[in-house]
Amino acid sequence: MxxxxxxxxxxxxxxxxxxxxxxxxxxxxxxxxxxxxxxxxxxxxxxxxxxxxxxxxxxxxxxxxxxxxxxxxxxxxxxxxxxxxxxxxxxxxxxxxxxxxxxxxxxxxxxxxxxxxxxxxxxAICGIDGLISASAAGLHSVTLTTEKPPGGLRGAPFVLENNIDIDSITGRTVLFEGSATEAVQAFPANVNVAATLSLAGIGFDNTRVRIVVNPALTRNIHEIAVEGEFGRFTSRVENVPSPTNPKTSYLxxxxxxxxxxxxxxxxxxxx
Ligand SMILES: NC(=O)C1=CN([C@@H]2O[C@H](COP(=O)(O)OP(=O)(O)OC[C@H]3O[C@@H](n4cnc5c(N)ncnc54)[C@H](OP(=O)(O)O)[C@@H]3O)[C@@H](O)[C@H]2O)C=CC1
Ligand SMILES: O=C([O-])CC(=O)C(=O)O
Known part of the structure; x- marks a missing residue:
């Protein structure tokens, strides 16, 4: 065993x-x-x-x-x-x-x-299977949009370094846009999924990431858009957060x- x-x-x-x-x-x-x-x-x-x-x-x-x-x-x-x-x-x-x-x-x-x-x-994402299949031919673009309630992003280096008072944000707000390389450094405990996408697809520098805070949410949402020789697909998951760590989705x-x-x-x- x-x-x-x-x-x-x-x-x-x-x-x-x-x-x-x-x-x-x-x-x-x-x-x-x-x-x-x-x-x-x-x-x-x-x-x-x-x-x-x-x-x-x-x-x-x-x-x-x-x-x-x-x-x-x-x-x-x-x-x-x-x-x-x-x-x-x-x-x-x-x-x-x-x-x-x-x-x-x-x-x-x-x-x-x-x-x-x-x-x-x-x-915590869906679509890695399709991305791996698609990567056997050419891939043109891979984009991740992660949208979490404030508790899912609180304490991230990007939030602290930019003095963002995440709990006072009242509406859906884009916090970050950049490459996966930058995203996993700015949000090391929030978007490891960006790294998984990068490894399966077109690499860290070419994978685009957008991180959004939304106080109206109770779930962690990850939306992926992929384009390549195969055509295009999008995937969206609305994840129940883990009860002991709201940054981490149960999936x-x-x-x-x-x-x-x-x-x-x-x-x-x-x-
Ligand atoms: N690939 C993916 O899709 C996902 C990845 N993650 C990542 O997975 C990891 C685990 O997540 P999760 O279980 O929610 O995290 P938790 O914070 O709930 O648990 C991690 C535990 O490991 C401890 N730990 C961290 N570093 C060390 C170390 N060097 N030596 C010994 N213990 C250590 C932590 O202590 P302490 O609290 O002191 O740091 C904590 O007790 C995290 O890095 C998280 O960002 C999370 C969600 C999705
Ligand atoms: O669990 C999630 O929703 C994603 C996450 O925290 C990560 O990728 O680090």
Missing amino acids: LKIGVFGCGAIGGEICRAIDNGQIEAELYAIYDRHDESLNRVKSSLENFDPQIMEIVEMVREVDLVVECASQQAVYEVVPTALHAKCDVMVVSVGAFADTQLLEMTENIAREKNCRIYVPSG APLSVISTLKKLTQSFNVGT
């Missing part, structure tokens, strides 16, 4: 641990880690079947087959190279870190050398759970 380690035990990590624990994913929850004891204890006490060991990353990668990173972009710098050097596969949700081309190239090289896999789930952990299921099943559907 696949031995899994979960690095980061917040909104996403907690859901993944419970999905392994309740048998939705046929795997062993072997180890977990988070910098907060409170988060580790909360996850541990929500489990019925597994009692994972708490392990720092260096130890974790020696023991498990796959590490799931669900912590932060900063954590990706430590977790991914450490896992790959130990010949351990890795799944990444803080995908925005890969806007750093040096990190991306370095991790690809180590993965190739060690014959390991780096998995990036679709996360994000579900996507990780489904990608993990894919790894353990013999019959796989979708691009």
Whole structure:
């Protein structure tokens, strides 16, 4: 059975641990880690079947087959190279870190050398399957419009650095327009999906991102428009936010759970 380690035990990590624990994913929850004891204890006490060991990353990668990173972009710098050097596969949700081309190239090289896999789930967006299919021919443009209530964007570096009082905004307001490279730096915990789109499509500098705050919303909306040789498609998802982290949509952990299921099943559907 696949031995899994979960690095980061917040909104996403907690859901993944419970999905392994309740048998939705046929795997062993072997180890977990988070910098907060409170988060580790909360996850541990929500489990019925597994009692994972708490392990720092260096130890974790020696023991498990796959590490799931669900912590932060900063954590990706430590977790991914450490896992790959130990010949351990890795799944990444803080995908925005890969806007750093040096990190991306370095991790690809180590993965190739060690014959390991780096998995990036679709996360909180719909349409990655179509984008990957379309990318087999020419792509002309990929645009993401993300629209969230204030709680989904509060505390982002862009908001703090520009002294934007996000809670006093009364109507739908465009906060940011730029490339995916700029977007994932300005909003590292809000638009990792822009990085996933970039990796699947036409790269970080060519993927356009618009970020909108809308106090009338209760859901996180991601709209994608793609044009290419295949024709054009748009996708729109209205995501229920995670109860413990309003920045994170519930679809994000579900996507990780489904990608993990894919790894353990013999019959796989979708691009
Ligand atoms: N790909 C996608 O579609 C999506 C990606 N995400 C990203 O996934 C990641 C997890 O999201 P979510 O579960 O909602 O986040 P949470 O903040 O709920 O949980 C993350 C946990 O990991 C901890 N953590 C962060 N960095 C480290 C580190 N270097 N070492 C140890 N622990 C660490 C956090 O602590 P602390 O609070 O102190 O930072 C926190 O306890 C985030 O980076 C988020 O931006 C989110 C939604 C969609
Ligand atoms: O969960 C979402 O809606 C998207 C998100 O936070 C991210 O991509 O970082």
